[in-house]
Amino acid sequence: MKHPRTLALAGCCGVLALAMRAADPVPSKPAAPAAAPAPKTVPATATAPIAPPAAAAKPAAISTAAAAPAPTATPGTSPAASGLPKIRLFATGGTIQGSGENRDNIANYRAGQIKAPQIIADLPELKKIADLSFSEVSSVASGAIDAKVLLKLANEINAWLALPDSAGAVITHGTDTMEESAYFLQLVIKSDKPVVVVGSMRPFTGLSRDGPLNFYNAVRTAASPDAVGKGVLVLLNDTIHSARFVTKNNTHRVDTFVSRELGAIGYADSDRVVFYRMPLTRFGSKTEFDVEKIETLPIVDIVYGYQEASGAAIEALIAAGVKGIVLDGSAPPYNRATLLAMSKGMVIVQCDRKGSGRILTSERSAGRGTVSADNLNAQKARILLRLALSKTSNASEIQRMFNEY
Numbered sequence: 001m002k003h004p005r006t007l008a009l010a011g012c013c014g015v016l017a018l019a020m021r022a023a024d025p026v027p028s029k030p031a032a033p034a035a036a037p038a039p040k041t042v043p044a045t046a047t048a049p050i051a052p053p054a055a056a057a058k059p060a061a062i063s064t065a066a067a068a069p070a071p072t073a074t075p076g077t078s079p080a081a082s083g084l085p086k087i088r089l090f091a092t093g094g095t096i097q098g099s100g101e102n103r104d105n106i107a108n109y110r111a112g113q114i115k116a117p118q119i120i121a122d123l124p125e126l127k128k129i130a131d132l133s134f135s136e137v138s139s140v141a142s143g144a145i146d147a148k149v150l151l152k153l154a155n156e157i158n159a160w161l162a163l164p165d166s167a168g169a170v171i172t173h174g175t176d177t178m179e180e181s182a183y184f185l186q187l188v189i190k191s192d193k194p195v196v197v198v199g200s201m202r203p204f205t206g207l208s209r210d211g212p213l214n215f216y217n218a219v220r221t222a223a224s225p226d227a228v229g230k231g232v233l234v235l236l237n238d239t240i241h242s243a244r245f246v247t248k249n250n251t252h253r254v255d256t257f258v259s260r261e262l263g264a265i266g267y268a269d270s271d272r273v274v275f276y277r278m279p280l281t282r283f284g285s286k287t288e289f290d291v292e293k294i295e296t297l298p299i300v301d302i303v304y305g306y307q308e309a310s311g312a313a314i315e316a317l318i319a320a321g322v323k324g325i326v327l328d329g330s331a332p333p334y335n336r337a338t339l340l341a342m343s344k345g346m347v348i349v350q351c352d353r354k355g356s357g358r359i360l361t362s363e364r365s366a367g368r369g370t371v372s373a374d375n376l377n378a379q380k381a382r383i384l385l386r387l388a389l390s391k392t393s394n395a396s397e398i399q400r401m402f403n404e405y
Helices: 004-023 043-047 053-067 116-121 124-128 147-161 178-188 211-222 312-320 332-343 363-368 378-389 395-404
Strands: 086-093 131-140 166-172 195-198 232-236 239-242 266-268 273-275 300-304 324-328 347-351
Touching: 086 116, 086 147, 086 211, 116 131, 116 211, 124 211, 131 147, 147 166, 147 178, 166 211, 178 195, 178 232, 178 378, 195 211, 211 232, 211 266, 211 273, 300 312, 300 378, 312 332, 324 332, 324 378, 332 347, 332 363, 347 378, 347 395, 378 395
Parallel strands: 086 131, 086 166, 166 195, 195 232, 300 324, 324 347
Antiparallel strands: 232 239, 239 266, 266 273
């Protein structure tokens, strides 16, 4: 039989052990850890008697305010673009907005089918670099661009750039006549803010399309302070050209645009937009051409020079009543026909079909009254002659314009 003191001590220890077990939640109640977060899953039940109804409604109000900017007031503008340069897209159509049924058949598509909002939405990265809006000017292949579209485009761009908070403009355009539209804008845009004309050689729906990167780089360039005062720019394939000198050089290749004699003026590289030179011809705020109140442009045609060419084309244009003719090359029968044209008040501009080089002004040509196109190709000389004829038909004054622009 144990000693009474031993029994008492044992009894006390037993009580103490039971007390310790009761205080230990881990071994004696394995469900306790799972039960602990349970109140957190039903905060409404736990807090409903304490929190007033207004407090419960605040999260919903905050959530609604955060979602409100999603349907933007200005089409194509991102709510995250606050404080970023304000760039406006002027969409005219072309391959960059082209759509085809098969991704791998990039030659089978219709130009101008993709609208500006889809082009913008395709590049969420733009939200980081510009406050972007848009205007749908036309939705055609570039061969269908006419004086009406050009004048509308120029006036809309001038109105946009006149706004104090606008930073620049981007124009989507088909590549076939891009250099003509770009040079027209070079002559009539009255602002020194960046204007970038962009296109692509593959449709929007095509495999390995080049349009999205071209458009992205165009917006980057238009938003760049370094692009100010450079005139209208043409951008494809990471390369920036002056509208005055650029031309399309290949029917299908993505590196089709070149500035033959003088080269590109800059590049839109992944790290930054960089420029190395700028044109010295007149443009922007220095231009004398104003198309705000012009509804149409004088008709000017181009006559190509080749062996055994007759004067029939020039004679037909005289009969049609055109205001000017650009000769792209020469032929002996043209001499008599152009003299007849000038006798009826038409202006003749001489170009050359070789694609580069100046047309030198000689005493003979000056005596005849023909205008030298300098180093403009025929399609650009036509653009400048149309604008010049909207101001004067004096050949000497028009020659001055060709020398300066």
